[in-house]
Amino acid sequence: xxxSKVVIPVAGWGTRSLxxxxxxxxxxxxxxxxxxxxxxxxxxxxxxxxxxxxxTNQNKTIIEDHFDYNLALESVLERTGKHDLLKVxxxxxxxxxxxxxxxxxxxxxxxxxxxxxxxxxNEPFALMVGDDLMFNADPGIRQLTRxxxxxxxxxxxxxxxxxxxxxSYGVIQGEEIGPDMFRVxxxxxxxxxxxxxxxxxxxxxxxxxxxxxEHLQDLSAGGPDNEIQLTEALRVMARNNRLLAVRVRxxxxxIGDWTDYLIANIYFGLQDEELRDDLVQRLHELVPPPSK
Ligand code: G1P
Numbered sequence: 001x002x003x004s005k006v007v008i009p010v011a012g013w014g015t016r017s018l019x020x021x022x023x024x025x026x027x028x029x030x031x032x033x034x035x036x037x038x039x040x041x042x043x044x045x046x047x048x049x050x051x052x053x054x055x056t057n058q059n060k061t062i063i064e065d066h067f068d069y070n071l072a073l074e075s076v077l078e079r080t081g082k083h084d085l086l087k088v089x090x091x092x093x094x095x096x097x098x099x100x101x102x103x104x105x106x107x108x109x110x111x112x113x114x115x116x117x118x119x120x121x122n123e124p125f126a127l128m129v130g131d132d133l134m135f136n137a138d139p140g141i142r143q144l145t146r147x148x149x150x151x152x153x154x155x156x157x158x159x160x161x162x163x164x165x166x167x168s169y170g171v172i173q174g175e176e177i178g179p180d181m182f183r184v185x186x187x188x189x190x191x192x193x194x195x196x197x198x199x200x201x202x203x204x205x206x207x208x209x210x211x212x213x214e215h216l217q218d219l220s221a222g223g224p225d226n227e228i229q230l231t232e233a234l235r236v237m238a239r240n241n242r243l244l245a246v247r248v249r250x251x252x253x254x255i256g257d258w259t260d261y262l263i264a265n266i267y268f269g270l271q272d273e274e275l276r277d278d279l280v281q282r283l284h285e286l287v288p289p290p291s292k
Contacts, residue, residue, distance in 0.1 A: 001152045003145045003207060005119070006049040006126040008040060009112035011057040011103040016256040025060045026256065027130045032268030036255050037063055039133045041096055047142035049126055053119050054100040055112045064100055069093045108227025113208070114216045122210045124148065129204030133264060136250030140205050147181060147246050148207035154237055156184065157205030157248040167193055169201035170231040172245050174238075180247040184238040189231040202231075205248060212237065 014026030021029070027037035041052055054063060070089060077086040103115045113127060126141050134140035140157060148155045158172055170189045174182040188197060215233035223229070237243040253264035269279045 001124050001149050003124050003126055003149060004049060005051045005053055005123065006044045006128055006141070007053045007055060007113060007116045007120065008037070008044075008128050008130060009055040009103070009109060010037065010060055010063055010130055011055055011106065011112060012130075013106065014256070017258075017261075023059075025063055027060075027063055028066070029255065029261070031133065031253075031255060031261070031264045032272075035063075035066060036133060037130050038066070038092065039135075040128050040130055041067070043134060043139045043141055044126065044128060045096055046139040047126070047145055049141070049145075051097045051099060053116050053125075054098065055103050055115050056100050057103055057106075064098055067092060067096060067098050107221045108225065108229060110216050110219060110228035110230040110233055111221070113230055113233075114213060114228065117213045120210065120213075124154075124207060124209050127206040127208055131254055131256040132204030133253045133255055134203075134205070134248065134250045135252075138249070140248045140250050140252075141207075143248055144205055144207045144246050147244060151244060153242060153244050154209045154212065154234075155207045155244045155246055156202050156234065158182070158200040158245045159203045159248055159252060160199050161201040163196075163199060164193055166191055166196040166199060166201060169203075170234075171196050171198055172200050172202070173197035174200075174245060177244075180249070182245040182247075183241075184234075184243040184245050186238055187231050187235050189229050200245065200247070202245075203248060203252060206230075209237075209242070211242070 010027050014021035017026045017029065028035040044052060056063060073089055074086060099119055101115050101119055103112050126145060128141055144155045144157050161169060167190050170187055171191060172184045173186045174184040177183050212233050215236040216228060219228050219232050221228050234243060253260040255261045255264060269275050
């Protein structure tokens, strides 16, 4: 099994990040110098995934534009001799192949995946959710594709979360069959605290086998938000004994959460040698250390 395509659903409303996302796609909110979605695409590229399928809608076209040439900007940078910046602008356009498909109705993550069916056809594929930024020398999605390719199975990426957070995630029930690897027996979508089978939550990284489309097709939209749940299709795969989970190693920021979003910005600011000292000093001024 060889994985070369990644599906990135970007058609959500981003209501958690209002009012910032009233007209700006949440995926374009900058995290330090880059829009969040660029980190996701870079993680995919580092994992050797060459084709990005955005599942998008009519308000999100600037996401595709970000990964294309901006000829007007380039000509200004060229004319004014700003060659370093010209290189930065061009690099983003040249990093990846973009394919986009429309999600014409907002019917949830499962529906977004189903919209990519005509592009993916009968191949296994990676799936990355734009809210979750992950950083590790061994890219998060690579930790999944490695296992998926070796075992010829669908894989979900999980991380442990505190008990009071389980209700924001899909969680797995399964047994550990190797280091950081689980056979998934069942899943629960957003269980109530106290009712979760585990604290291992799915964190926006998946490798899917194409049978997922058939399972999704059998589902109808439901629940309070009238959505087709990806988790319901994953449950069928788990019951057929065709689903693994990998505990993903690395740092994760949920940029739909304001605290995580701000910390992600500070984290990248601190990596920048030119800004670091000034930033540390300014942070100390804002939050003086407690007096002894
Ligand atoms: C979706 C999935 C959920 C998963 C989460 C990860 O939920 O339904 O299983 O844990 O993504 O980001 P959402 O955050 O879209 O409500």
